[in-house]
Amino acid sequence: MAVDGEYAPSPVPWVADEVAHIEDTGTAFGGRAVVLLTHRGRRTGLVRKTR
Numbered sequence: 218m219a220v221d222g223e224y225a226p227s228p229v230p231w232v233a234d235e236v237a238h239i240e241d242t243g244t245a246f247g248g249r250a251v252v253l254l255t256h257r258g259r260r261t262g263l264v265r266k267t268r
Contacts, residue, residue: 220255225263236266 225250226233236253238246245251251268 220249220257220264222257222262222264223264225266227265232267235268239268240266241267 227236235245239253240249245268252266256265256267257263
């Protein structure tokens with residue numbers, strides 16, 4: 218199921234940096250395999266990505 222809407226990176230800098238790195242390379246820092254979740258924020262309604 219796709220999550221449509223306006224994407225906003227995390228307001229937490231290290232989370233935004235790691236999500237960008239995962240999208241670019243397919244792995245987390247240190248080469249770890251991770252799951253990247255895409256969801257809609259409950260309060261803002263913005264699409265967010267977290268690991």
